[in-house]
Amino acid sequence: MNVATINKTAVLNKQLNQSPLGDNILECLTCGACNSRCTWFDEQGGPLPRAIIRMAALGLDEQLVKSNMIWDCLLCNRCTQGCPMGISMDKIVTKARSLAIADDNIPKDIKKGIKNRIELGDVNALTKEEFVETVEWISEEFVDEVDDPKAQIPHDIKGTKLLYLPNPRELGLNLLHLTAMAKLFYATKETWTLSANHTDVTNWGYFVGKDDITKKMALMVVEPAEELGVETLVLSECGHGYYALKHRLEDIIGRKPKFEVISMPEFVLRYAKKGILKFDPEVHPYKIAYHDPCNIARKSGGYDAPRELLAMVCEGVVELIPNREDGICCGGGGGLLQDSSTKNKRMITGRAKANQIKACGLTNLATACLSCHRQLGELSNHYKLGIKVDTVAALAAESLIL
Numbered sequence: 001m002n003v004a005t006i007n008k009t010a011v012l013n014k015q016l017n018q019s020p021l022g023d024n025i026l027e028c029l030t031c032g033a034c035n036s037r038c039t040w041f042d043e044q045g046g047p048l049p050r051a052i053i054r055m056a057a058l059g060l061d062e063q064l065v066k067s068n069m070i071w072d073c074l075l076c077n078r079c080t081q082g083c084p085m086g087i088s089m090d091k092i093v094t095k096a097r098s099l100a101i102a103d104d105n106i107p108k109d110i111k112k113g114i115k116n117r118i119e120l121g122d123v124n125a126l127t128k129e130e131f132v133e134t135v136e137w138i139s140e141e142f143v144d145e146v147d148d149p150k151a152q153i154p155h156d157i158k159g160t161k162l163l164y165l166p167n168p169r170e171l172g173l174n175l176l177h178l179t180a181m182a183k184l185f186y187a188t189k190e191t192w193t194l195s196a197n198h199t200d201v202t203n204w205g206y207f208v209g210k211d212d213i214t215k216k217m218a219l220m221v222v223e224p225a226e227e228l229g230v231e232t233l234v235l236s237e238c239g240h241g242y243y244a245l246k247h248r249l250e251d252i253i254g255r256k257p258k259f260e261v262i263s264m265p266e267f268v269l270r271y272a273k274k275g276i277l278k279f280d281p282e283v284h285p286y287k288i289a290y291h292d293p294c295n296i297a298r299k300s301g302g303y304d305a306p307r308e309l310l311a312m313v314c315e316g317v318v319e320l321i322p323n324r325e326d327g328i329c330c331g332g333g334g335g336l337l338q339d340s341s342t343k344n345k346r347m348i349t350g351r352a353k354a355n356q357i358k359a360c361g362l363t364n365l366a367t368a369c370l371s372c373h374r375q376l377g378e379l380s381n382h383y384k385l386g387i388k389v390d391t392v393a394a395l396a397a398e399s400l401i402l
Contacts, residue, residue, distance in 0.1 A: 007059025015095050016056065021086035023095070025057045028087060034079035039328050039352040040072075045345070047072040049079045049089060056092055061099060070096040071105060074336065074349060075207075076294040076329035090299070093334075094209030106208055107339040114204050117217060121199060124168045128196040131155075134171055135194055138179060145179060146186055146402060153182045155194040162192035162267075163230040163259075165201045165221065165245075167238050167370045174370070180397035181236070181264060187400055188271050192234075197224035201241035207335035211252075214244065218252045221245060225259055232260045234267045237391045239295035239333070239369035247300035263296070264393040265368050266305045272312055283399035284314035289360045290392075291320065291353075291376060292327035293369035306368040306392045313399040314364075320356050328353050330367075332375030347382045350375060354383040368392045 006026065007013060016023040034049035047069035055064040064070060075090040096102065113123035120127060126134075132155065139153040154160070164185065170178035185192045198221060205214030225233050235241055244252065246261045262270075271277040290310060296302040303324050310317045322328065331350025336342045353376070357365060365387050367373055373391050380387040 006057055010059030010061050011099060012056050012061045012064070012096055013059050016092065022088040023091045024085060024087060025053050025092060027085045028053045028057060029085060030054065031084065033082040033084065034087075034089065037079040037082040039078060040074065040331075040349050043348050043351060045072070045348065049073075052089070052096075053087060053092060056096060061096075062101060064096055065099060065102045065105060068105065070102065071107070071335070072345075073334055074294070074329045074331065075334035077299050078294070078326070078329060081298065081325055094206065096209070097207070098209030098211070107335065107341070109339050109341075110204055110207055110335055113338060114208065114213060117200060117202070117204060117220075118213070121197065121220065122168055122171075123200055123202055123204060124172055126168065126171055126199055131171060131196045131199050134175075138175060138182075142179060142182055146183060151186060153194065154192065156196055157191075157193040157228075159229050160191040160193045161231045162190055162234055163198060163225055163228060163232070164192060164194055164234050165198045165236060166194070167236040167241070168200050168202065169370055170236060171199055177370070177391070177394055180394050183397045183400060184264075184268055184277070184393065187277055187402055189276070193228070193230075195224065195228060201236045201238045201245070203241060203244040204335070204338065206240055206244050207338065215252050218244060218249060222249070222253060222257045226257065230259050232262055232267075233257075235261065235263045237264055237368050237370050237373075237393055239293035239371060242302065243295035243300050263302065263305070263368065265309050265396075266302075268393060268396050269305050269309045272309065277396075278401040279313045279396060279399040280401050281312065281314055281399060284364075284395060286314060286364055287316045287318050287362060288314050288364040288366050288395075289318045289320050289357070289362045290323075291330060291365060291367040291372060292323055293367060293372045294327070294329050294333055296368055297327055298325050302368075306366070309392055309396055310366055313395050318360060318362060320360055328356050330372045330375040331379070332371055337371050337375055343378070346375060347379070350379045351383075354379045354385060357385055357387055358383070363387060365389050366392050366395060
């Protein structure tokens with residue numbers, strides 16, 4: 001009879017079990033609560049959360065890597081909510097992804113994006129020259145958007161109060177979103193800027209679990225922002241960007257930044273509560289469902305600001321069931337969306353979300369993450385849900401009273 005024994009000398013095992021909670025895999029009860037919480041567990045090809053933990057505890061590093069479960073995990077931490085021992089799945093999985101023997105399994109798109117980010121500052125390889133050209137072109141069009149010949153979208157200005165850190169998609173595939181965000185900044189009448197050194201809110205170092213890369217990418221944001229002397233860094237609508245740059249930043253870089261970090265919905269809500277930004281909810285005369293991005297909500301506690309802002313810009317907010325800490329992942333987390341080969345798989349990982357959206361009976365859905373926005377739109381098309389998906393800040397811009 002074969003007996004499984006814990007191998008405490010295995011590389012992954014030695015990297016874990018360093019904290020009372022989170023990475024304490026040796027305290028796993030094998031109860032299966034994690035499996036019952038996984039929204040992919042019952043679907044074709046889904047990972048087995050309990051198996052991941054047991055393989056890590058037993059020192060089966062090579063078998064775990066070969067199983068590919070660590071790359072199928074969405075890092076959504078829904079399973080973590082049900083763990084009686086407080087084991088955090090994203091900590092276990094990202095550590096497993098960081099193993100040297102796992103390097104060959106890193107999706108090629110993520111490898112390329114990390115290389116582009118470190119060498120050029122942007123996962124899509126946007127150069128500083130291309131950034132300036134793009135922003136100045138958009139700025140010319142922005143004059144007509146706000147009907148003000150003096151309006152502009154500024155870049156690389158020192159000493160402004162605000163610095164906006166966009167999502168790479170806003171400088172490529174979704175220029176209208178960047179224009180919408182500029183409209184909101186313009187309406188606050190605060191000094192603000194973009195920066196050629198700040199074109200990318202993402203941190204793909206988190207996806208591969210490499211602490212050195214995660215820190216380097218974070219400092220690529222922090223240090224130039226401090227040189228500009230800004231008071232507040234406003235993050236584009238990005239789930240894992242929010243998690244890395246707001247919720248975990250001090251742990252990642254080992255100190256506090258010299259500026260405040262806030263998300264775009266939080267920023268807009270702040271100025272709305274001051275009475276500076278005003279909205280016409282009749283622009284969106286319908287109720288809207290809200291999808292909680294896992295990194296912003298469950299993993300960072302950012303539940304309320306998006307909902308409060310949505311309530312100001314449309315007829316009302318309807319909750320998906322379940323929601324908040326029990327919310328269902330869109331199915332594109334953990335780096336799956338960043339891997340171009342995963343489209344078919346993501347339609348499986350997102351089936352639970354699609355069923356939840358269908359059950360709500362609405363035709364409009366909002367989220368506070370551009371990655372979720374893309375995945376939800378693809379789910380709507382694939383499952384013929386007939387749902388129009390928007391981001392919270394974009395809806396605010398549409399209903400803004402200038």
